[in-house]
Amino acid sequence: MRIIVDVMGGDNAPRETTIGAFAAAKELDPSIEYTLVGDETAIREIAAEQGVDLARFEIVHTTEVITMEDDPVCVMRAKKESSMSTGLRMLAEGKGDAFVSTGNTGALFTGAMLIVRKIKGLQRAGIATILPLANPVLLLDTGANVEVTEQNLEQFARMGSAYMKTLYGLESPRVGLLNNGSEECKGTPLYVATHARLAACEDINFVGNVEGNTLMKDACDVLVCDGFTGNILVKTIEGMGKLLMGNLKNVFLHAGKGPLFFEGARGKLAALLIKREIGDMKRRFDANEIGGAPILGISKPVLKAHGSSNAKAFKNAIRQAVAYASSSTIADITAAMARPVEEKKEESAPSES
């Protein structure tokens, strides 16, 4: 297996991404090969600094970088020699088994759709993110499609189920529909119609509407929604995790500071006592631990790592790419999409703008 790694793009590239790729190579199955796409000089400098032998790595030198501000279609036109475009082309041509990038989400999605192509029969691919909650929940779409149809959401449910089945070993993943209430009449007309549609699908283990708070109570394994709401949800969860862990850190740093000697540093002592458990808790709610978000529906594994990924997060994204590429997820989705669907006629005419 060969993983194609875009070491450019994102907030901490190429340093953290390159170090992350080195860490993956060290930790994961030694038979896995890596292609690093990006500025060769920078890669060699980082390797020298880290004392890493580059023999195991193929380097494809590119100087063009897609920035967060670039228009998504630049991946095809203005910047088609960029690390992202080059990596996606290599994946499409079979020169690797998965592609991982921290770059511009819109460009990566557009490039994956136009260069690698989506699975036949699928209307829209979606970005799927594992939420850092008590139990893993796969949320899709988290930003690729700000507007969707009920048919899109049904296909998201099927793709998400296939992913959780193969990668998390769940026999019959529970699918929830994100909504503003538990009753089937809740939500916009699109969500009401989607509820009825999912309830009628025998191959989907639909558990009904899931709200922003029941989500944290192990209500489902897959959660489907439009990309506008999904993106806000995933960022809110990330933001709340950081805010609360930051507040806790302040308690440990400052509790017991005072003019009296005997009051001492209560917070620091408390931190010392439960250091290990707090570390475990921090990791549990840290998006960096999860790593990459697969673009489900693309005919080959393409994973988006968080733009602010550090080396650890990027290494985890590569690990997830390996697991995804080793699994039967894409074959299973392809088979599900090839199955004859009763509403075929309706499906061929998506109603969204």
Add this chain to the structure above:
Amino acid sequence: MRIIVDVMGGDNAPRETTIGAFAAAKELDPSIEYTLVGDETAIREIAAEQGVDLARFEIVHTTEVITMEDDPVCVMRAKKESSMSTGLRMLAEGKGDAFVSTGNTGALFTGAMLIVRKIKGLQRAGIATILPLANPVLLLDTGANVEVTEQNLEQFARMGSAYMKTLYGLESPRVGLLNNGSEECKGTPLYVATHARLAACEDINFVGNVEGNTLMKDACDVLVCDGFTGNILVKTIEGMGKLLMGNLKNVFLHAGKGPLFFEGARGKLAALLIKREIGDMKRRFDANEIGGAPILGISKPVLKAHGSSNAKAFKNAIRQAVAYASSSTIADITAAMARPVEEKKEESAPSES
């Protein structure tokens, strides 16, 4: 000033709501009068049990209760003798200065619109919730309007600004538009159009799009969005707060449990050391501390308390009702809506379904 209190409805009524009203009467300005609407027998029993003298309370006996499952229009028809309908009518007739209820949100909103009526010139009222973050952020709408127009969102921005100005003393509240990215091109067509519209309003201190994670970084004082997304956002924040504080509690309860005597109860000792600070933190992120959500745009103060309110939460909702009724918020919104608007023609024809 007289506060009309619906002691029925919600998960913990009439017990917690009645105790909450007693607590408010004890804590707040003794000149405030209270009308309790609900089952008189139950109210008298709770008063006897709590040792409360009912002399300060007017009781309006009703037996009908609107449940969470009831259709919102029942407030006008099938259940017009319910505590909620009765309380809203009393407010409309000037028999009180504010109304607080934990009952069915849809029914309360519908009743407020049809019985108390909205402010002239306003298209839609909205439920406004103070988010329990590091700094208070007023989010609206949080569930009344699952679909909105850009004109609705502009009016929400104006109403939210008036509320934060009068109740939180902010000179020029910063208004953000909830979105899935910071750039002005982000979001659905409605959100893109709203961004341009808000940016053009000279009387609104618009700070641009705010994302689910930047929200936690003091990005704005007022955040506007449709009620579908807003409801999911507020519940996600509540759910994450509970999940993380619950995890922390487990650390304190279980850290150090083990077979060896000398390992002792590390967690319990740590909890003892920083008990006060953890309590403060818990309160900071506890929705119960904030209490009620005003239905902004109604011509008199109507507040929705959380359905699961305990006595403390309900007392806080009453406190907020007093503050709201004492403020010039409604007069200010009325004045703002009466101001001639250039796009008047466009505004009179809302385009939503």
